[in-house]
Amino acid sequence: MPLDQDHEYDDPASDPQDSDPLYDRARDEASYSDPIHKTMPLGEHIEELRSRLVKAMIGTVLAAIGTFYFGFQIIGWLAQPYLQAQEVMGFTPTFIQTDPTAGFTSVYLPVCLIAACIVASPWIIFQAWQFVVTGLYEHEKKAVHILAPFSTVMTGLGVAFTYFILLPVSITFFLKFATYYPEIELTKPNPVTNLVLQPYMSDTGTNLPADFVYDTEPMRLPVLEQHPEQLQEGMLWVDGPTGRVETVIDGKVRVLAQRTNRLINPLPQLGEFVRFAAIMMLGIVVAFQLPVLMLVMGWTKLFDPSIFGKSRKYAFFACFVAGAVLTPTDVFSMIVLAVPLYALYEFGLFLMKLGFGDGEMFPDET
Numbered sequence: 001m002p003l004d005q006d007h008e009y010d011d012p013a014s015d016p017q018d019s020d021p022l023y024d025r026a027r028d029e030a031s032y033s034d035p036i037h038k039t040m041p042l043g044e045h046i047e048e049l050r051s052r053l054v055k056a057m058i059g060t061v062l063a064a065i066g067t068f069y070f071g072f073q074i075i076g077w078l079a080q081p082y083l084q085a086q087e088v089m090g091f092t093p094t095f096i097q098t099d100p101t102a103g104f105t106s107v108y109l110p111v112c113l114i115a116a117c118i119v120a121s122p123w124i125i126f127q128a129w130q131f132v133v134t135g136l137y138e139h140e141k142k143a144v145h146i147l148a149p150f151s152t153v154m155t156g157l158g159v160a161f162t163y164f165i166l167l168p169v170s171i172t173f174f175l176k177f178a179t180y181y182p183e184i185e186l187t188k189p190n191p192v193t194n195l196v197l198q199p200y201m202s203d204t205g206t207n208l209p210a211d212f213v214y215d216t217e218p219m220r221l222p223v224l225e226q227h228p229e230q231l232q233e234g235m236l237w238v239d240g241p242t243g244r245v246e247t248v249i250d251g252k253v254r255v256l257a258q259r260t261n262r263l264i265n266p267l268p269q270l271g272e273f274v275r276f277a278a279i280m281m282l283g284i285v286v287a288f289q290l291p292v293l294m295l296v297m298g299w300t301k302l303f304d305p306s307i308f309g310k311s312r313k314y315a316f317f318a319c320f321v322a323g324a325v326l327t328p329t330d331v332f333s334m335i336v337l338a339v340p341l342y343a344l345y346e347f348g349l350f351l352m353k354l355g356f357g358d359g360e361m362f363p364d365e366t
Contacts, residue, residue, distance in 0.1 A: 078163075118282055122152040132296075298351065
């Protein structure tokens with residue numbers, strides 16, 4: 001062999017190892033033997049996990065301080081869509097509470113804790129990523145620069161989607177369904193029922209003097225389409241759109257009476273509704289982290305995107321199952337949630353392919 005062939009690969013550009021994927025992988029694996037990539041013992045992993053859990057709990061406690069401070073405003077914010085829907089549907093806009101301790105134990109406490117978990121969810125995901133990142137390559141660690149803000153954005157989108165779309169759709173469906181029940185005409189009782197009740201009617205009547213003279217003309221209240229522009233103390237009127245008798249007390253419009261003959265008049269307990277809304281919001285916020293999770297799986301090459309691409313029909317079915325679990329029993333709410341969830345799955349699959357590709361989204365600095 002000629003001597004000049006002994007140095008055939010002296011030129012790095014002509015070295016076939018530089019283009020050999022197996023050699024590149026071996027070189028990457030060998031980098032873990034360097035002090036920089038030294039593997040951690042099991043005890044250090046457990047200590048790191050404990051540290052991350054403590055930091056996640058501290059972040060949740062700090063978030064809870066804020067949610068407990070604004071707890072009443074959060075509860076009012078959650079209850080507002082239902083009260084508005086009640087008024088539009090012609091029901092009395094109010095909640096009831098039968099347990100004297102429910103104001104704190106069933107309403108304030110659980111809502112504030114759930115809200116704290118929602119607010120702290122990006123921080124919790126960040127701590128989970130910091131625990132995983134110790135076993136990744138240097139260029140993979142740079143995912144944290146986009147992971148934390150991306151998770152925060154998806155959390156905000158989940159809250160907005162629940163409050164402005166899903167919750168009103170669910171409330172409107174159930175309240176509208178209640179309006180289909182017939183109205184009962186109490187002024188036209190059944191003749192037989194009237195005969196049976198006649199002896200009791202005299203016992204429940206008012207004891208007026210024998211010489212009492214009944215009025216022949218009823219008092220007529222003005223029927224207004226909207227509230228007067230200038231409110232004066234003691235003003236009294238009937239609100240035409242809702243049929244409520246309203247007055248002005250302490251400079252504010254108060255409802256004196258609202259009578260409905262509907263067979264069903266929904267009056268939910270405040271604790272049940274706000275817990276329902278808060279838990280549904282928490283579940284949807286977690287579901288909206290799907291693109292974040294898929295991006296991480298693609299970035300770390302934990303799963304091949306082709307596996308998820310071939311499983312679209314199963315993902316479509318799973319989205320409807322999640323929609324049925326996270327929403328009430330009506331089919332409309334399930335569809336309203338399932339369709340965006342599947343769109344998030346496709347978006348996450350796109351991000352997964354982008355992170356799984358040969359090109360690095362955050363290449364190492366030269």
